[in-house]
Amino acid sequence: MYKHTIDNATCIAFISGDKKAFESIYCAFSKSLYRRILYLIKNPDDADEILHNIFIKIWTGREHIDPDNNLYAYFMQAANSMAIDQLRKNLRTQVVHDNISLFGEGRTALSVEDSYIGKEDWKILESAIEQLPPQRRLIFKLCKIEGKSYKEVSESLSISPATISNQLVLAMKFLRQFVKQHHKEILLYCLLFDYIGRR
Template sequence: MHFKNIEKSILIDFKKGDVKAFEYIYNMYSKSLYKSLLYLLKDPIEVDEILHNVFLKIWAKKEEIDFEKNLYSYLLKIANSMAIDLLRKNIRTQLLCDTLSQTEIRETASVEETYLKKEEWIMVEEAINLLPPQRKLIFTLFKLEGKSYQEISEQLSISTSTISNQLVLSMKFLRKFIHEHQREIRTLFFLFYFL
């Protein structure tokens, strides 16, 4: 795919933190990146989230970007890497759900236990999705992908203390959310099966 070259002055302004230069770069490359990601992921919501994170990342690392290299190739590499990470996470989540299902069948768990475990897992995923974008990203990288504070710090260009604070806030929110919604699940189950 051919892209016109961005004027060097725009790249220099971008490196200095000029928002208009950033918008220009975003407008120039976002549609093509979106199409590429959509082909890979097939889910517009996931594509929007990754596209957002790609541009957040280049903004955070603007001083480090080597503009002698092809900027679109750099953006595409970041986007593909994030998409592959997401696909791996989705596969792990599916494998976890499958494993839980198989374990439940083998242990001949009661209908109630099976229902409650599935609903609790759905609840956890729902709670994670309600986290603010950066907090969700940090939580996902640490808890679901198993990355260290240092790896996350380097990837997102934030301090390890920020990561720690965000994880504490995430866990506090998730505990509260799950506590508030567990009663609803049990009530729904009771209504569904016994009334």
């Protein structure tokens, strides 16, 4: 029903930078978009921020909008994408926090031995990452550590998403083999990387 609420003239005015058209679109779409975002991420504060960012992002990039397309669908696609990105960010944060706590650094009563073991385990894993071939190492760091999507890395490095996926599979295989020769707990980091950066 929303595609009938915003007529083509309003859409064109929005693309041209008309602030009244922006307000009309905001009033027509914001409640529905907010409900969708909140349904996905279950956090009102995050939902408010994402809704705000959606309108800023689309407003600043409005010249790329095709006025003949369904504008509401365009906004909804942006809402879904940004909500999923936030979910991935929250997952990375939570898994890292749980992993650090498991190694002892998140405890209120931290022993010197626990802290040393956690840091040493990470050093071992870092040394394994540095042994990857240059391109594979770069792809791994971008996707698994920095959390970039396959699309972002593909565009940045001018390689296909399939190549990225293959390189990550090979990287994870090497890391698992490497850590088996060291501390068993380091395998938890490999599980962490399996969760992070999946696209």
